[in-house]
Amino acid sequence: TADFKFNIMYAQDPEDPRVDFYSAWRFRHNYGGQGQVTDSSSAITIANTIVNIPATPITKHLLWTREAWLKLALDNIDSDRHVFAQFGLFPYQVGNGISLGASYQASGFMGFSSGFTIDQYAPGATVHVDVVPDVLDFNAYFALLLNQNEKVEQNNELIRVQQIDNTTGSNTRGTSTQSWIFALNPKWMPFHAKDNKVTIEPYLVQYHAPDQKLEFPADADVYMRTFGLYVSQETKNAEWSMEFGMNGGFQNVKAWDRNIANIVVADDGKMTALFSKVVAKVDNSGEDFPLYLDPTDPDFEPLPATTDNIKALLLIAREVDQNGRLIEHVNLGHSVLLGADDELLVYSTYDRFRPAQRKIFDGWFFVTDGCYKIKKWNTKISWMGAWASGDLDDRVTDANKASESFLMNQRYEGFVPLQSVYAGDKVNMFVMLNQGIPRFSVADPTGAKKFIGNPLPPTASKLSFENAFSNIMILGSAVEWKPKQLEEYETKFKINALVYGMPTPPFTKNHERAHKFLGTELNLKIGVKVLQVIELSSYTGVLFPGQLYTDMKGISLSGSTSGGVIGDSPCYAVNFGFKFVF
Structure with a gap:
């Protein structure tokens, strides 16, 4: 992977440019593989039959725009209050990037940080206003994630032929079916001294996504909001932070002829x-x-x-x-x-006719971390704890016999993150979240419980999901050391140790709850600067699977007899990096 970055600004003071343009291009090549990049999956309608077209590899070498934005200062040139507007492809997150992160298009490719896997940022716009300089600022963000109304042909596409509760009077897509995100996250800094800085960031994220795919294209609408609060404090020798978020809103599952x-x-x-x-x-x-x-x-x-x-x-x-x-x-x-x-x-x-249903989002998460600096040893000791609620779909309720009240008031208690590739802040996760170790999203992936009647659709289209900060418990610690003997080379070592659990585990083949213990991870980050212009780094990690994977061993990841199966052998990841700055 090679990133090429360009920055042009117009400014009297580089710290406060009046016009700022930034662009980052990315090139990727996988040694030994013909497909360098994959396009997006899609669906077309042929004779009233929806045909899914899977993503296909592109064998040509491509250079694409990963990030490109324009920032315009809106304040007076001599003002202490910074006001600016920003447009284009750029990263944006609230809090730790769990409720809303910057991962618009992520490849899953190994990197030195979770953000490295992001191949393109969402197209959006933001406005920042310093209400009270260094004390209170206001931020608003809007991103257009998907626009399916670009052409008349898209508006007239027959996507509602199978919808049996269609009240629009037309089987076409229609207009105004864009998916977007809107966020508000003011920041209050009641204390902002050099040795005592406190930041309080409440936020609201609104997610509007009609015509999403649950079982079939355009068979569900998602209207979700997330309320959260992020608090951090930095002192002379210590730091700590906490964040809490809670989902609200609902998912409308349309009545459908399967x-x-x-x-x-x-x-x-x-x-x-x-x-x-x-x-x-x-x-x-x-x-x-x-x-x-x-x-x-x-x-x-x-x-x-x-x-x-x-x-x-x-x-x-x-x-x-x-x-x-x-x-x-x-x-x-x-x-x-x-x-x-x-x-x-x-x-x-x-199970031909699926009734209309509503899933009410009721998930939550809590994360806290901190660190203490021992200056005489050039050492930093860190810790973290996290809990994200989970919900596994049992898929056994007979919808033919279920009441309308039950169908329209189902609660989904698992936390739903948006565009998140969170992998820790002060303590880093490399293997479990960053590399996508599979975790089941249905209660009975083995089929031990008989699906009866007209089962409710699963909340995910696959039996396993990856990289989601949901249904997980984490305890971790880290030690970072910068040897004084190698200070001129800016050398640092950081070892992270983490223990993972699953609050709501699935059922085994014997129809018993699996253990909650997911496993233990150890990873090591090393960085060194050579000749002041070359930075070398490595990231190595190993995960020792817990009893949950032993309980689920041999179960298919795809829900069929083909494909991979769950194992319980240790897994590892190794990464090396080279950075040249000129």
Whole structure:
């Protein structure tokens, strides 16, 4: 990875430029790999069928803009009150960067800090006002994360065909479906002496994200806010800080017809389209048709998604109470004849129609850390503790029998961070959070608990998630030492030791709660400056998995029989860096 940075300013005083422009370009090459960069995944609609297009590698060497912004001073040139506006791609966070961080696009590539993994910052704007110089300032931030209304074609895209509670009167996307973030974080410094500085930063983050993907593209809307408070103090020999944040708002899960056409290869080798949630079998018995589907009957097969069948299915009611029921043609009054010479018994599966649901965000986190400096030894001793609430989706509630009150008042008690790559401040986490050690986000990834009826969708599309500061407990300490004998080389060593736990662990194959102990991490950071222009550094870490990984050993990460599985062997990461300053 190579970063190229450029800075141009117009100023009488470099500390207070009137106009400031900054740009950072990034180049990345993975030795031995053809794909250097991957594009974003997307979805297109073909004949009313949504087709997901996965991210694909780009084999050409690319140089892209990682950061680019313009800052304009709005105060008088001789004023002590700094007022400025900033526009472009730039990092912004509140507090420690947990409730809102700067990770708009992160690669997951190893780096010397969590921020190194960020490949591009979000496009946004901020306004800063010194209300009282050195005592109180005001900050407001806005970022446009996703704009799906750039063209008329996007506005007219048919994304609501499967939505059964659509009240807009149109199956198109429509206008004003952008995703954005707005944040307010004033800072108050009641004490700002050289040897005693106190900062208090309350904040509010509003996240507006309609048409998000839960099970299908555009099947959920997220309106979340996070309230938080960050407090820090710096004295002559010690520092400490604490931060608390709490989610609010909700996620609207839209009522949805899960029946889509899947393209498969038939026994004769030809491609054909079959419905995913409508089944049928030939029946010439002359007996009365059962009203409800027998899911144990092996004669039922997916109904072919022919043009006539698609038209016929459009005539039936799309309601949750039709789950598992015989499909009756509205004009014939009995089992529908769908393009066959024989009478077909055609049924919706029990999980075809998903009811509307609401998840109320109720997660929280707390982080505190501190350090003490022993000057005569050039040593700093640090500590930290953190707790982020967790919530694992059990996915076993039968939505066909659940009341509307239950469906619309579900609480999600896990904390939801935004764009966060938090990996510690005074104590650093390198392996667990920075490298993405998997942790399950559903209560029963083994399938030991039978999913019944129409299961509620999981809160995540995968059974495992990475890098999320959620459902985790951390205790850590660190020692940083700068040898006096190597002072001219600015040499420093920092060793971090951390213990991790999971407040809400998943179930094992035996349907027992796994242990909460995630593991222990040790990592070492070394830095040295050579010839005043060259900086060498290394970052090495090892994680010894805890009993939780032993309990979950052998379970698939993807929820299928293919792909990787959970293990309990130690894992490590090693990184070396070279920095040339001229």
